[in-house]
Amino acid sequence: MASNRGIAYMGPGKVEVQSMDFPKLALGNRKCEHGVILKIVSTNICGSDQHMVRGRTTAPPGLILGHEITGEVIEAGRDVEFIKVGDLVSVPFNIACGRCRNCKERATGICVNVNPSRPGAAYGYVDMGGWVGGQAEYVMVPYADFNLLKFPDKAQAMEKIRDLTCLSDILPTGYHGAVSAGVTTGSTVYVAGGGPVGLACAAACHLLGAACVIVGDLIPERLAQARSFGCETVDVSKSATVAEQIAQILGVPEVDCGIDCVGFEARGHGADSKREAPATVLNSLMGITRAGGALGIPGLYVTEDPGGVDEHARFGNLSIRIGLGWAKSLQFTTGQCPVMKYNRQLMMAILYDKIKIAKAVNVTVITLDEGPQGYKDFDRGAAKKFVLDPHHALSRN
Numbered sequence: 001m002a003s004n005r006g007i008a009y010m011g012p013g014k015v016e017v018q019s020m021d022f023p024k025l026a027l028g029n030r031k032c033e034h035g036v037i038l039k040i041v042s043t044n045i046c047g048s049d050q051h052m053v054r055g056r057t058t059a060p061p062g063l064i065l066g067h068e069i070t071g072e073v074i075e076a077g078r079d080v081e082f083i084k085v086g087d088l089v090s091v092p093f094n095i096a097c098g099r100c101r102n103c104k105e106r107a108t109g110i111c112v113n114v115n116p117s118r119p120g121a122a123y124g125y126v127d128m129g130g131w132v133g134g135q136a137e138y139v140m141v142p143y144a145d146f147n148l149l150k151f152p153d154k155a156q157a158m159e160k161i162r163d164l165t166c167l168s169d170i171l172p173t174g175y176h177g178a179v180s181a182g183v184t185t186g187s188t189v190y191v192a193g194g195g196p197v198g199l200a201c202a203a204a205c206h207l208l209g210a211a212c213v214i215v216g217d218l219i220p221e222r223l224a225q226a227r228s229f230g231c232e233t234v235d236v237s238k239s240a241t242v243a244e245q246i247a248q249i250l251g252v253p254e255v256d257c258g259i260d261c262v263g264f265e266a267r268g269h270g271a272d273s274k275r276e277a278p279a280t281v282l283n284s285l286m287g288i289t290r291a292g293g294a295l296g297i298p299g300l301y302v303t304e305d306p307g308g309v310d311e312h313a314r315f316g317n318l319s320i321r322i323g324l325g326w327a328k329s330l331q332f333t334t335g336q337c338p339v340m341k342y343n344r345q346l347m348m349a350i351l352y353d354k355i356k357i358a359k360a361v362n363v364t365v366i367t368l369d370e371g372p373q374g375y376k377d378f379d380r381g382a383a384k385k386f387v388l389d390p391h392h393a394l395s396r397n
Helices: 047-053 154-159 161-168 170-180 196-207 220-227 242-250 280-288 322-327 343-351 357-361 371-379
Strands: 005-011 014-019 036-044 069-076 088-091 138-141 188-192 212-217 232-235 255-260 289-297 331-334 363-366 385-388
Touching (some): 014 371, 069 161, 161 363, 161 385, 170 289, 196 357, 212 220, 212 242, 232 242, 255 280, 357 363
Parallel strands (some): 188 212, 188 255, 212 232, 255 289
Antiparallel strands (some): 036 138, 036 385
16 A cells, blocks of 8 residues: 655644555545545645644644645546546645536535535535545545646646645635725725735735735735735834825725735734734724725634634624624625636636746745644744645756
């Protein structure tokens, strides 16, 4: 039997590389003829993984992490018709059956057939169907013909693999946040959060033609990374409010479009920036987005947060100024990004050099064994997108 290793969550603040079962084309006790087994080429550490590792979810110890996967097909089930052994593919983090009503309406983030607990599933994530994660050497992917995005030229794709690895999650997620907020030619945009998704969102806003993209964060390294590809920045730890700092940039204290790329572990602003205040970003966005505008909310919010600041936050109940949102006729879009809605177009943008996403998010390649240290560095706020290279394929490109 071939060997396999992966990164396991072992408890708050602790991950480790462990030996694990080599994947099989099986779902429980039945054969998974619609699936494939991938030799993983690249697999990324995500901010959503970090929520689990911090102990901010109900993730069980032993969970193999990882939902951002790019790989080579090494085995295919009998019913897989269009994906072939040897293909290099991007794996959307959403697992989708392709058959249910939501999948047929392109809402693949809320497929109803892949998770017995709720709509929507993902690899290696708490309450998302129990699917084995992809921060490993090999992984099984179901419903392969529907889920997988094949790169048309394998050699060309490997030349741009540092960019293409972002197609499994952060680039479509950031793009989804921008589209949901109505970003278009000439828009002024405020992106809350300068982590990898926020930086990917800012790059997506430029791709969509925004006139001015402002990124807000409290970590200087992340603000510098945003400025490195043409963004303006707001330091939310300063005494000046977000609105006041936006006014210094735009001449008015508001933007056309607001995007939350922070989620439920948000901190306060100004003097409160040292403490957690989970409703801060949403309330701030409602304040600085123009009347009649829209908020894209790709930042993660959970139904259970064991580390929440109070009893309400522990069950996802936040003190949101919905009255302000209503009075300004704001539109809100929340939930998982339906990756398949965007990934093919974004692949083409990468292949034809219309977006340099690896540069924008500062892709940093590490080995699988360096993964635990990558988690520690990411938790300290490093302005990097850590990409795991389990078979040393990226080091050769």
